[in-house]
Amino acid sequence: xxxxxxxxxxxxxxxxxxxxxxxxxxxxxxxxxxxxxxxxxxxxxxxxxxxxxxxxxxxxxxxxxxxxxxxxxxxxxxxxxxxxxxxxxxxxxxxxxxxxxxxxxxxxxxxxxxxxxxxxxxxxxxxxxxxxxxxxxxxxxxxxxxxxxxxxxxxxxxxxxxxxxxxxxxxxxxxxxxxxxxxxxxxxxxxxxxxxxxxxxxxxxxxxxxxxxxxxxxxxxxxxxxxxxxxxxxxxxxxxxxxxxxxxxxxxxxxxxxxxxxxxxxxxxxxxxxxxxxxxxxxxxxxxxxxxxxxxxxxxxxxxxxxxxxxxxxxxxxxxxxxxxxxxx
Amino acid sequence: xxxxxxxxxxxxxxxxxxxxxxxxxxxxxxxxxxxxxxxxxxxxxxxxxxxxxxxxxxxxxxxxxxxxxxxxxxxxxxxxxxxxxxxxxxxxxxxxxxxxxxxxxxxxxxxxxxxxxxxxxxxxxxxxxxxxxxxxxxxxxxxxxxxxxxxxxxxxxxxxxxxxxxxxxxxxxxxxxxxxxxxxxxxxxxxxxxxxxxxxxxxxxxxxxxxxxxxxxxxxxxxxxxxxxxxxxxxxxxxxxxxxxxxxxxxxxxxxxxxxxxxxxxxxxxxxxxxxxxxxxxxxxxxxxxxxxxxxxxxxxxxxxxxxxxxxxxxxxxxxxxxxxxxxxxxxxxxxxxxxxxxxxxxxxxxxxxxxxxxxxxxxxxxxxxxxxxxxxxxxxxxxxxxxxxxxxxxxxxxxxxxxxxxxxxxxxxxxxxxxxxxxxxxxxxxxxxxxxxxxxxxxxxxxxxxxxxxxxxxxxxxxxxxxxxxxxxxxxxxxxxxxxxxxxxxxxxxxxxxxxxxxxxxxxxxxxxxxxxxxxxxxxxxxxxxxxxxxxx
Numbered sequence: 001x002x003x004x005x006x007x008x009x010x011x012x013x014x015x016x017x018x019x020x021x022x023x024x025x026x027x028x029x030x031x032x033x034x035x036x037x038x039x040x041x042x043x044x045x046x047x048x049x050x051x052x053x054x055x056x057x058x059x060x061x062x063x064x065x066x067x068x069x070x071x072x073x074x075x076x077x078x079x080x081x082x083x084x085x086x087x088x089x090x091x092x093x094x095x096x097x098x099x100x101x102x103x104x105x106x107x108x109x110x111x112x113x114x115x116x117x118x119x120x121x122x123x124x125x126x127x128x129x130x131x132x133x134x135x136x137x138x139x140x141x142x143x144x145x146x147x148x149x150x151x152x153x154x155x156x157x158x159x160x161x162x163x164x165x166x167x168x169x170x171x172x173x174x175x176x177x178x179x180x181x182x183x184x185x186x187x188x189x190x191x192x193x194x195x196x197x198x199x200x201x202x203x204x205x206x207x208x209x210x211x212x213x214x215x216x217x218x219x220x221x222x223x224x225x226x227x228x229x230x231x232x233x234x235x236x237x238x239x240x241x242x243x244x245x246x247x248x249x250x251x252x253x254x255x256x257x258x259x260x261x262x263x264x265x266x267x268x269x270x271x272x273x274x275x276x277x278x279x280x281x282x283x284x285x286x287x288x289x290x291x292x293x294x295x296x297x298x299x300x301x302x303x304x305x306x307x308x309x310x311x312x313x314x315x316x317x318x319x320x321x322x323x324x325x326x327x328x329x
Numbered sequence: 330x331x332x333x334x335x336x337x338x339x340x341x342x343x344x345x346x347x348x349x350x351x352x353x354x355x356x357x358x359x360x361x362x363x364x365x366x367x368x369x370x371x372x373x374x375x376x377x378x379x380x381x382x383x384x385x386x387x388x389x390x391x392x393x394x395x396x397x398x399x400x401x402x403x404x405x406x407x408x409x410x411x412x413x414x415x416x417x418x419x420x421x422x423x424x425x426x427x428x429x430x431x432x433x434x435x436x437x438x439x440x441x442x443x444x445x446x447x448x449x450x451x452x453x454x455x456x457x458x459x460x461x462x463x464x465x466x467x468x469x470x471x472x473x474x475x476x477x478x479x480x481x482x483x484x485x486x487x488x489x490x491x492x493x494x495x496x497x498x499x500x501x502x503x504x505x506x507x508x509x510x511x512x513x514x515x516x517x518x519x520x521x522x523x524x525x526x527x528x529x530x531x532x533x534x535x536x537x538x539x540x541x542x543x544x545x546x547x548x549x550x551x552x553x554x555x556x557x558x559x560x561x562x563x564x565x566x567x568x569x570x571x572x573x574x575x576x577x578x579x580x581x582x583x584x585x586x587x588x589x590x591x592x593x594x595x596x597x598x599x600x601x602x603x604x605x606x607x608x609x610x611x612x613x614x615x616x617x618x619x620x621x622x623x624x625x626x627x628x629x630x631x632x633x634x635x636x637x638x639x640x641x642x643x644x645x646x647x648x649x650x651x652x653x654x655x656x657x658x659x660x661x662x663x664x665x666x667x668x669x670x671x672x673x674x675x676x677x678x679x680x681x682x683x684x685x686x687x688x689x690x691x692x693x694x695x696x697x698x699x700x701x702x703x704x705x706x707x708x709x710x711x712x713x714x715x716x717x718x719x720x721x722x723x724x725x726x727x728x729x730x731x732x733x734x735x736x737x738x739x740x741x742x743x744x745x746x747x748x749x750x751x752x753x754x755x756x757x758x759x760x761x762x763x764x765x766x767x768x769x770x771x772x773x774x775x776x777x778x779x780x781x782x783x784x785x786x787x788x789x790x791x792x793x794x795x796x797x798x799x800x801x802x803x804x805x806x807x808x809x810x811x812x813x814x815x816x817x818x819x820x821x822x823x824x825x826x827x828x829x830x831x832x833x834x835x836x837x838x839x840x841x842x843x844x845x846x847x848x849x850x851x852x853x854x855x856x857x858x859x860x861x862x863x864x865x866x867x
Contacts, residue, residue, distance in 0.1 A: 001471070002471075005471060049421075052417070053414055053417055053418050053421075054414075055411070056410065056411055056412065056413060056414040056416075056417045056418075057412065057413075057414060058413075058414045058415070059412060059413060059670070060666055060667055060670055061666055061670070062415065062507070062510070062666055062737075064496055064499045064500055064505055064507060064736050064737075064765075065735070065736055065737060065738055065739035065765065066500055066736070066739075066765040067739060067741070067764075067765065068739055068741045068742050069692070069738055069739030069740055069741070070692050071690075071692045071703050071740070071743060072688070072703065072706060072707055072710070072743070074710060075706075075742045075743065075746070076742075078739070081765070082739040084692075096503070096505075100503050102428075102500065102501055102502055102503050102505065103426075103428055103501070103503040105500065105501050105766075106428050106501060107431075107432075107501075107761055108431065109345075109431035109432070109437055109791075110345070111341070111343055111345070111437075114338070114341050115794060115798075116437060116790065116791050116794040116795075118759070118761040118762075124426060124427075124428060128426070128503070192346075192427070193346040193347065193348055194345065194346065194348060194427060194430045194431070194442065194445060195425075195427040195430070196348075197348035197349070197353060197442055197448075198353075198425050198427060198430070198442075198445065198447050198448050198451065199425055200425065200472070200473040201471050201472065201473070202464070202472060202473060203424070203425050269462075269463065269464060270464075271421075271422065271423065271424045271425075273421060273422055274422040274423075274424055274504055277418055277421060277422035277504060278422070278503070278504045278505075280414065280418055281415075281418060281422075281504050281505040281506070282414060282415045282418075282505075283415070283499050283505035283506075283507045284504075284505040288738070288739060290665055290666050290669060290670070290695075290696075291664075291665050291669070291692055291693045291694075291695060291696040291698070292691065292692055292693070292694055292695055293695055294669045294670065294673050294674050294695045295669065295670045296670065297670050297671075299412055300670065300671065303631055303634050303635045303638070304378065304635060305635050305638045305639070305642070306537050306538060306635075306639075307642070308617050308639075308642060308643065308646055311538075311539075311540060311617050312617075314538070315546060315547050315548075318546060318547060318548045319547045319548065319574075319616070321548065322547060322548035322551050322552070323551075324547055324548070324551060324573050324574055324616060325573075325574050325575065325576070
């Protein structure tokens with residue numbers, strides 16, 4: 001169920017777009033209305049979620065310290081893994097976001113002949129990094145469709161991405177990497193018993209969706225050509241708010257676009273929000289300086305305590321007998 | 330009585346890769362004897378004015394819950410979501426990548442899939458989704474959501490008291506999701522229904538009324554310490570006269586009460602007494618703030634604050650300049666990440682300055698509380714202590730980082746520096762088991778009872794296994810640490826897994842090595858065991 005339901009959901013989405021274009025000629029719906037709606041849901045949804053997280057305060061300063069603290073001047077502090085100031089936090093966060101620092105620590109724990117052993121396990125880190133970076137590069141490459149003159153940055157990225165100089169049109173490395181990485185992440189989920197056990201439909205759905213997007217994109221670029229000039233006209237129309245539907249783009253394109261729209265609209269309601277959430281994680285984005293600077297909890301409230309006076313009242317005689325000083329004789 | 334503990338070989342029959350064929354949501358919790366603690370006593374909950382005070386047993390079908398228990402929990406859930414960004418965020422952003430799965434000592438030692446941190450968190454997340462997300466409300470189980478039922482509540486209880494909030498998983502999580510934040514919330518909710526364990530609420534009630542977890546009354550604290558003084562005199566020939574509740578002392582010393590009570594913590598306490606005497610430190614013990622640890626922290630945020638308040642209150646009453654804190658793990662998580670926020674600002678105190686070396690502890694300029702290994706490391710660095718590390722030559726020492734001082738503070742080098750100066754044979758355990766990757770002793774967060782011994786031994790496996798490694802490699806026979814719970818619990822875990830390794834506090838070894846003015850020739854260590862080469866001299 002957990003695998004089949006999201007799988008067939010993605011198949012259904014593909015068929016829906018295909019049928020919409022092929023049989024009902026709903027190009028305007030799939031090419032204009034849904035993209036605008038998806039982008040709207042994405043933007044407002046992400047803002048809503050981030051604001052909602054933001055409205056919950058951070059009552060305590062709880063960084064997970066992963067290195068030596070700042071203490072005596074002759075003990076070398078680990079300023080990145082245990083930052084005491086903003087610069088350290090920025091570097092720590094940058095490493096976390098850009099190269100998945102914490103995931104890099106990953107190990108495989110096994111029990112062998114009564115011994116706990118820790119093995120090398122960087123596959124998840126590598127696949128995660130490959131997936132996210134290739135996804136980002138592909139996304140950036142797509143900006144060429146939304147700009148009249150393609151900026152040189154994008155051209156440079158394109159030429160780097162196709163440096164192998166294979167095929168016509170040139171093969172993009174990131175296309176291959178993305179497909180491989182997503183496939184690995186999926187296989188891992190079904191193959192490793194622990195991971196399969198914890199996985200939800202919500203873990204498979206984005207994988208299938210992204211796989212669908214990647215496959216339709218690859219098919220369009222390398223196998224079943226769509227009317228690329230038309231695509232650019234459509235994209236330019238969308239960004240300039242003068243949408244138009246050029247003739248003969250091809251249904252495959254609309255399927256691709258529709259899956260992307262679903263991904264965008266789904267994004268704010270899903271675990272994909274980790275993209276924004278990672279920046280707000282209090283165990284990573286705070287300096288470990290709570291002994292040096294008082295951290296304020298906005299809802300800190302007075303509590304009922306057992307005062308010294310009450311304590312002395314309970315034990316005054318015993319204290320006096322033991323020669324302990326008391327406030328009241 | 331608790332279930333009989335199996336032999337180590339039996340306990341080791343674990344397969345991490347057989348989580349069961351059924352969906353975890355369809356697998357009801359099974360309460361296995363030896364894996365959980367007894368329930369809280371009504372009288373303790375009453376002392377603390379906590380809700381639903383009554384005697385109850387987790388083994389019974391009927392937990393004697395108030396009728397509106399479900400509403401109570403759901404209201405609290407909504408409330409804490411709005412109060413803790415960590416909690417709300419960690420409910421939302423987990424991608425279930427599984428990096429945390431095999432990082433938990435309870436999972437490594439037990440193989441129960443619900444002890445994978447991700448799944449422990451899902452126990453809570455599933456309920457969160459049902460009541461706080463659109464997907465969960467509409468799609469229910471398909472979206473990983475489920476109703477809060479009595480079975481779910483019992484499952485929470487079982488597994489949130491099988492987590493020691495050690496935060497090792499959060500080191501490996503790509504988003505820093507900290508299971509401790511979720512377990513703490515889970516326990517806070519359970520406490521709203523009077524569902525604590527006896528081993529936690531008992532010490533909390535003691536600490537609230539008497540100032541320390543053990544319930545030592547003021548005169549007993551004094552006499553316990555006097556007992557140590559006699560032993561110190563036997564070993565060193567020096568008579569020490571510490572003070573209690575003394576106004577006008579420069580420093581208030583606070584340490585976990587466990588060290589006043591049982592071996593081997595008592596030897597650590599002797600180490601403190603000897604060190605402070607040798608320095609001529611102007612300090613006092615307190616019988617009111619006689620607990621560094623805080624089992625309230627394993628109960629609820631409010632309870633933790635209530636207990637912690639005594640430290641600053643007593644420092645203020647006595648008019649000391651700053652506070653020195655002893656060796657303890659969770660005590661220092663509380664002191665470094667919570668105390669000042671709860672009960673500060675301690676503007677009646679001064680920035681800590683060592684009267685011996687003149688070093689100003691700027692890193693503690695707001696909390697005004699210094700860790701004793703920071704204090705001692707500074708003394709050694711400045712050549713203020715005369716040390717004879719050969720007095721520890723009968724020991725081959727390794728060091729266990731406490732979870733909390735490692736991952737909630739970053740106190741890594743200070744204790745190592747001290748140890749390397751007071752003993753000649755020091756060996757590190759493997760990298761994946763120390764510093765920020767250190768393993769829990771298996772009995773933290775108030776799980777150090779006796780009825781849950783199987784749980785403790787299972788949780789203690791990864792640590793014990795690393796100790797065994799250095800024992801086999803280097804002949805290590807002493808496991809040093811800076812935590813009172815470690816001293817109490819690693820002893821049991823070593824006896825079970827690595828029988829020939831003993832456990833000690835860092836300042837016990839300082840006490841052994843410390844050459845004191847006017848001392849007689851030492852022939853015994855603080856345990857009154859003969860020093861090698863000095864046998865029979867007396």
